[in-house]
Amino acid sequence: MNDNEKKKLLILGGNQYNVSGIQEARKADFFTIVADRNPQAPGLAEADIGLPIDLFDYEKLLKAIDGYGGVDGIISMAEAGVRPAAYLSKRLGLPSISQEAAANATSKAAMRHKWRKIGKYSVEYDVVNTEEQALQAINQLGRFPVIFKPDRSFGGARGVSLVDNKNQVHKAFLFAKSGALPNSNIVIERFVTGTEHSAEVLTWKGQSTVLCIGQKVKSPLPYRVDVSVQYPAQLAVQHEKVISDMCYEAIKALGLNQGIAHIEFVNTQNGPVLLELGARCGGGHTPQIAHHVSGVNEFIEACRMSCGIQPLQPKPTSKKGADYRFLIFPPGKIAGFSIPDRVQQHKNILDIGITLKTGDILKSLCTTSERAGYVVSIAGNRKEASEIADWTCKQVSITYDDGSISLPYNISNK
Template identity: 25%
Template sequence: MPDAPDTKTLVVVDPYSSGSVFARRAKERYGLDAIAVLTSQTLPPSLLASHPRQDFAAELRFSDVARTAAEIERLCGGRRPDHLVCGSEPGVEVYDALAAHWGMRPNSGPSEARRDKFLMQARLRDAGVPYIPHHKASDTESLVRWCADSGLAEYVVKPVKSFATDGVFFCSTPDEVRSACDRLFGRTALTGEVITELLVQERLVGPEYVVDSVSLDGTPFVVDMFRYTKETIDGTPVYRAMTAVEVGDHPGIVAYVERALAALGIDNGPAHSELVLTERGPVLIETGARMHGGLGPTLVEESSTHSLIDLTLASRVAPEDYLDGTRVRPSLRRGVVECFLFSPVAGVVAANRVKDACGGLDSYLFDTCPQVPGDRVEKTTDLITSYGRVVLAHADRERLARDVERVLDLDRRGALLDVVAD
């Protein structure tokens, strides 16, 4: 770290996925040097690879709050850092602990309820916010009995700290619940933890939305909203498209998210809330106390009047900039859609036609499909194993919709990537 006494520092906890942008943006906008705190060595390689080490003045691994805080303070010349932000989902609890340790606009209530989906739903229930009927257990038969006694038609089984759709199964019979449990108990999750507890919930029916917000001192501001399109592959939900929608067209969703954030104690910083608009109104699936992962923030930059990245950073670094940036409600400058591509098999790439097939579309913006012949791809079972994205943007919504259907049709037919199965 530089020795200059006026050097200010930003600590980023787990600077992965979309959180990898914070160090560079903080340097550009505020002249801050950044320290990375890494909480796990067992995350998926693709996630670990997104950490931009070159953007950080220092890096350390989390041990416990006291020792990690002391090491950070040593790097900062014997004082606490100036600012702190959470980069991605695995770092939420460590981020909360460090924010509380230094009194840096910490969130309220139990941090565990911002990661553990069972505790999350219980917080909603206790606050009188619509929630999903749910049950947690460490054995299969308890979960099967709850389903049999619930009177529900369909269920979702998943790890209590699942993210990126890891280990999520849709079930409609006790045998399917039992099969999901057999596949999950004892498995290592994306977080690197062995799965010893599972959550079973009612499967909600209705359109699914994701809502990104940023809060300051208990007042949230909804920055953007997307609608998901998913398909079910082998009992697991797989993302197919994420379409930007106008925040102002959904006041009921905005009001519900504000109630959910209050119940979960997300008073400061970003939140990424996924919900289903059921017949009885919005119901939360889960909220992450961090910025939208993956390409989400980039899509907001490409389509909206507001920047999710800049507002997230300002809420932690420059509250006056946050207040200035939230005076006007966001609106879309143009439509944008992220198409998620999937491989039905694991194997070796024989040909990549993504650019040739999609690059000429009127709304083509970019893709994330660098595979060349000889590269390996996995069978797509979740967001992490999707082999890439095609992002489309256009002011003409009908033209955009036609291009989306074209991309997804090509992908379903296997016309974008030739894979020789194992």
């Protein structure tokens, strides 16, 4: 776009992980207005205009937008902004998924209800609100293990855990409630054995295309946190076709007709099973990774679609390698950390960072909030990218207040 065509874009969310997306939007000639309730959010300073406003304070947001001459599109950077983006777009008459579709895509119970009609990609589940109901639901499901998760949360594996027996129900129920939004129910579903994956999917005018599929390494049970997402997933061509069909059915069932969807699923011996869907790009650096892997700049395409502009490149043109490796350290009080220059300057490291600061107390890994940092490695293929991430995990370290030093957990040592 040239200056005469520059579109005003309201970006909902401005945390550290959103900065690169905001920078990309500006490079692509969007005029960026970023809203985040945290006045210190780094994305506010990166935007053309920063609005320190809560995403759910709709009237204040609308007034601020109007003061700057309105916007042409609205995009959410994370789960928290999906419903506000749909609501504000409707109020302003902008292109968007419907409010009903946004509600479906932010409720794990609604997803399960809709997907049950598809049949073959679904799993047995129940929705409860008390511990007593949880025990009854488990009896109806018939066997352990099961997964407890909040119906509505802000993502990040908050409140998600596996339950092997009745003695674990109380702890899992309280954990699910602690990760849930106010008045949220709890979803209990049959645990599915297989390899977990995530797919980035572009939809325009009801037509969907899978851009790339990542393969996950998860945290030790009972929690379900991503430790690594590696691209491309090790899947046979015929399996990719089945997964593509499943993604299309999942998106259609929730009423999504445009934008990017981040779909998580398990590939089992009997085929793929849906876990959940986000009506937005995958979190953190996933859009940049998808760009490298697939050749499609999914975030910029999402920005274009939010303004009613047809995607420039809706289909993948490549299948390169990447590893989104999260830095996991033992618990303790942080006194400092080290990222050597040879790591920061490595040509195959897209980004690396420690999300802690001196004095922070790192807790045991239960949700994404306990991940201490990240490294994004890119290469021509998956193996090379993962080897670079493994090497990085041997270079980076954290120092604790007792003087001890730790390297991050390295999946290559499993």
